[in-house]
Amino acid sequence: MEKNRSYAKEKRNINDRCNICGGLTNLTWDHVPPKFCFNSQSTRYNSLLEIHEKQQYTHIAQNGIKYRSICAKCNNELLGSNYDKEFKKLVDLLYHIYTTPGKIGQYIEVQGLEVNKVARAIVGHFLAARNEYIESKVENELRDYFLNPSLMPPKDFKLLYYVYIYNTIMIIRDVAPKKFGKKEYSIPEGLISCINTFPLAFILAHKCKDNAELYDLFDFCSENINDKKDIKINLLSYKYPNKERLRHPYWPCNISDDETGTSIILVSNKANGSVFSQIRDLKKK
Numbered sequence: 247m248e249k250n251r252s253y254a255k256e257k258r259n260i261n262d263r264c265n266i267c268g269g270l271t272n273l274t275w276d277h278v279p280p281k282f283c284f285n286s287q288s289t290r291y292n293s294l295l296e297i298h299e300k301q302q303y304t305h306i307a308q309n310g311i312k313y314r315s316i317c318a319k320c321n322n323e324l325l326g327s328n329y330d331k332e333f334k335k336l337v338d339l340l341y342h343i344y345t346t347p348g349k350i351g352q353y354i355e356v357q358g359l360e361v362n363k364v365a366r367a368i369v370g371h372f373l374a375a376r377n378e379y380i381e382s383k384v385e386n387e388l389r390d391y392f393l394n395p396s397l398m399p400p401k402d403f404k405l406l407y408y409v410y411i412y413n414t415i416m417i418i419r420d421v422a423p424k425k426f427g428k429k430e431y432s433i434p435e436g437l438i439s440c441i442n443t444f445p446l447a448f449i450l451a452h453k454c455k456d457n458a459e460l461y462d463l464f465d466f467c468s469e470n471i472n473d474k475k476d477i478k479i480n481l482l483s484y485k486y487p488n489k490e491r492l493r494h495p496y497w498p499c500n501i502s503d504d505e506t507g508t509s510i511i512l513v514s515n516k517a518n519g520s521v522f523s524q525i526r527d528l529k530k531k
């Protein structure tokens with residue numbers, strides 16, 4: 247992958263197919279993750295194959311990481327004005343918990359969350375996080391799910407989530423991590439995509455058997471978009487299960503001989519929109 251394949255340099259036509267509905271139209275920008283996940287400031291970032299031990303960010307994104315990849319209708323009528331609003335409630339709640347002094351217990355139950363909207367918000371941002379329209383069975387199943395409010399999440403998919411405490415953003419689409427050796431630090435293997443950002447990280451996994459002891463947001467979903475559900479959050483999931491050790495900020499994509507890392511990552515040429523970045527501060531605006 248050459249350097250200029252990063253999202254900002256990508257010469258995508260303004261008029262192109264929407265990554266979500268496939269309509270040929272003028273494309274609009276989508277912040278991934280959304281602005282309310284502290285992704286609104288100018289930031290430095292690297293693309294997937296520019297990761298080094300000594301992190302030096304080589305590109306600058308003005309006003310946060312964003313992709314010009316979806317049409318105004320998908321962006322404004324569904325994602326931004328509708329599904330993201332419910333996702334923001336979850337982000338605000340966790341922000342409050344982690345910035346309020348006091349001891350944090352291990353689990354909370356978030357009550358009355360319109361979880362089908364939250365799940366579609368996350369899936370929508372995953373779909374947006376590409377520099378090109380891709381026709382594939384996996385992508386189409388995600389599109390159908392996003393666009394049809396009465397569908398259950400596509401089977402064979404998981405939407406794993408855990409608390410993320412770093413001021414780093416990692417966006418990865420379609421890689422396959424493989425782990426050899428010690429299984430006590432398991433990783434979700436399969437075709438995975440990741441959005442890591444404070445306060446929650448999400449792993450969208452296709453045909454993955456091991457949840458790595460994480461909750462799956464799709465397990466709480468139902469066929470009625472307006473259903474209110476109680477979802478569980480492990481507030482200590484920023485650590486490896488039953489360990490005191492903090493997860494690596496690029497987990498599960500940190501390649502290392504260390505037992506917490508992944509042994510290899512298979513990267514497809516569809517991963518060109520992937521981005522690593524650092525947020526300047528996590529203060530609420």
Ligand SMILES: [Zn+2]
Nearest residue numbers: 264267317320
């Ligand atoms: Zn669209």
